[in-house]
Amino acid sequence: MSARHLISLDDLTDAELYALVERGAAFAAGRTEAGGPQARPLDGRITGVYFRATSTRTRTAFSVGALRLGGQIISYGAGDLQLNTGETSEDTGRVFSRMLDVLVARTAGETAELRGWAAQHRMSVVNAMSAQEHPTQGLTDLTTFLGRFGRIEGLRVLYVGEGNNTAAALALGLTRYRGTTLELRTPPGYGLDPDVRRRALAHARAAGSALTEHHHMADLPGDFDAVYTTRWQTTGTSKPDADWRERFVPFQVTDALWKTSPRAVFLHDLPAHRGEEVTAEVLDGPHSIAFQQAENKAHSAMAVLEWCAASLPVPAHGDREFRAA
Known part of the structure; x- marks a missing residue:
């Protein structure tokens, strides 16, 4: 073998x-x-x-x-x-x-x-x-969804933040499950890699799932099953522009996102920086399963x-x- x-x-x-x-x-x-x-x-x-x-x-x-x-x-x-x-x-x-x-x-x-x-x-x-x-993170995320919901098919997931290696794995994994929706909201200039997007869209077509990406937080649909973010400074990387934080500030995850998705769980691949990509109220609040997600690694x-x-x-x-x- x-x-x-x-x-x-x-x-x-x-x-x-x-x-x-x-x-x-x-x-x-x-x-x-x-x-x-x-x-x-x-x-x-x-x-x-x-x-x-x-x-x-x-x-x-x-x-x-x-x-x-x-x-x-x-x-x-x-x-x-x-x-x-x-x-x-x-x-x-x-x-x-x-x-x-x-x-x-x-x-x-x-x-x-x-x-x-x-x-x-x-x-x-x-x-x-x-x-x-980050493929093993992608497997962890899917495992967490399955354990929480008893299924992955049909789940609606909102990803907010940089289109980094964690976002790539999520896109390449979730889109292979029938009927799922992955909505990405990424800062301008920090979106999903074009090749990853192309491959994920091909998976979505084959599985009857959906992947969309926008570079703003306006007109956000609701009724998500999960909201996901990662820290703004990805491990081992640096940002090319000095004012990058200004672009990221509108993409902070706050409890306002739960107004239209009251039953959504919150995921974070950790480590987290409270007050930057996510507020402490969300990370440490009742919707967060980030530390169960970490255990699932x-x-x-x-x-x-x-x-x-x-x-x-x-x-x-x-x-x-x-x-x-």
């Missing part, structure tokens, strides 16, 4: 996407029926956790997930690898693939580097956030790691079996 990789949600078939989300929701509900309560699909396997950029939730989620599934982890920080002394990314990936079973990596850079590491068949590579997309991570493990050869007893490429 060939190792499975998750670099973009678009790498998944619809069936794989739905199965990963359902499995994450099953873990969240305490169900492990696929392998029984003592299932340890990562037993005898080693997961490398490499984060070049800061992380609280995703790094913890995949570390906890690997350990709960019976695996062992090796954790690398931004200054730990010989990449810092001039070793090429390609050579680093080749070495990883001869020692690790799974590599979970946050580069905060171009997705192409991760695809380079995935150009082999013995080690699974998971994108824990690149500049273009661990459940989604377990689903991804289990899915990766199913594609790998059975580990040798004792020392890890090293095979020729």
Whole structure:
């Protein structure tokens, strides 16, 4: 078998996407029926956790997930690898693939580097956030919707804020569920990447869902099931213009949005800056499920790691079996 990789949600078939989300929701509900309560699909396997950029939730989620599934982890920080002394990314990936079973990596850079590491068949590579997309966040969000509503089909979601890598994953995932609506309100100059929008619209046409984007907060429809935002300063990035905050101020999430969507829940991928992208009244209020969403990162991570493990050869007893490429 060939190792499975998750670099973009678009790498998944619809069936794989739905199965990963359902499995994450099953873990969240305490169900492990696929392998029984003592299932340890990562037993005898080693997961490398490499984060070049800061992380609280995703790094913890995949570390906890690997350990709960019976695996062992090796954790690398931004200054730990010989990449810092001039070793090429390609050579680093080749070495990883001869020692690790799974590599979970946050580069905060171009997705192409991760695809380079995935150009082999013995080690699974998971994108824990690149500049273009945050696919494991997208799975977490869908898992949260499923757990909260018991369905994803037909949900109406309002996303407010920058069209960043979290917004990209949400767009590429939610539009693949029939009858959903994703309304994006993004500041001028900070919208969804055109290629992501094109791909998401193609998913929407195929699934009978809807995606719209506007760069203002006027004429906002109501009756949303969920309101979602992210912090204004995305991890590992900086804004090109000095007055960017002026463009973002009208896109702050306040409790005024609940006047036309009184039953909506609030999501945030965290970390949050109260008083900037969202008020404290919303984040800490009765509609917020942001911290349940954060907990679901661990459940989604377990689903991804289990899915990766199913594609790998059975580990040798004792020392890890090293095979020729």
